[in-house]
Amino acid sequence: MRTDDEMPGVTLLGAAGVKYPTDYDPNILETFKNKHLDNEYVVTFNCPEFTSLCPKTGQPDFGRIMINYIPREDMVESKSLKLYLFSFRNHGDFHEDCVNIIMKDLVKLMNPRYLEVSGMFTPRGGISIYPFANYGDDEHRDMVKARRLAAMRLQ
Numbered sequence: 001m002r003t004d005d006e007m008p009g010v011t012l013l014g015a016a017g018v019k020y021p022t023d024y025d026p027n028i029l030e031t032f033k034n035k036h037l038d039n040e041y042v043v044t045f046n047c048p049e050f051t052s053l054c055p056k057t058g059q060p061d062f063g064r065i066m067i068n069y070i071p072r073e074d075m076v077e078s079k080s081l082k083l084y085l086f087s088f089r090n091h092g093d094f095h096e097d098c099v100n101i102i103m104k105d106l107v108k109l110m111n112p113r114y115l116e117v118s119g120m121f122t123p124r125g126g127i128s129i130y131p132f133a134n135y136g137d138d139e140h141r142d143m144v145k146a147r148r149l150a151a152m153r154l155q
Contacts, residue, residue, distance in 0.1 A: 007032050013079045021087040026105040028087065030080035034071045040113065043075065044068050047085050050119070055092035063095065063121035065102065070113040070140070076106060095121045099131040107135045114140040116147055 009030050012018055021028060047065040054061055065085060084105070088098060099119040106115055116134035132151035136144035 010077050010080075012083065013077060018079075018083070021083060022090055023087060024091040024101075025087045026084065026109075028080055028083050029105065029109050030077040031074040031110060032077055034073055034075050037073065040070055042068055042070055045078065045081060047082075050085055050088065050098075052088040052095075052098050053090060053092040054124075055094060055097075058092065061095065061121060061124065063119050065099070066118040066120070067102070067106065067115070069106070069110070069115040072111055072113050072137075074110045076110055095119050095129045096131040100133045103133040103135060113137050114143055118151065 010032050012028075012030060045065075045067040047067075050063050050065040052061050053059065067081075085102070091098070093101070096119075099117050103115060103117040106112070106117070112135075114134070114136040116132065119129070119131045121129045132148065134144050134147050134151075
């Protein structure tokens, strides 16, 4: 079992009265230490109710965000990730921008071995958009290319 000393940066989990952000805020993200550095494993997050705003019309966009990553030392805490993704609710950007912003914020936060973000947005004007962005360290460059090619074939 983890002790409080092992989670100094985890402040939102278990806190009463946490306020949901009304604007995009990457500073809400929190981390904890990976206790399994000897294993290379995948962590997956599924956010089936992601919302943002069209930057031109201000109309709401709805989609699913999938995040997969292979951690190094730092891991993202899930409640802070939930609040971070919620912060896009009033954020006006294209789907492709949201996916890339999420990827870059998480890479900056955690310095993972590998990370990918997929967006599956509901149709607007009869067209669905499925952006995919990924990152990998030097040891995972082949995986970056392979996963991009696989994402293009799945579309």
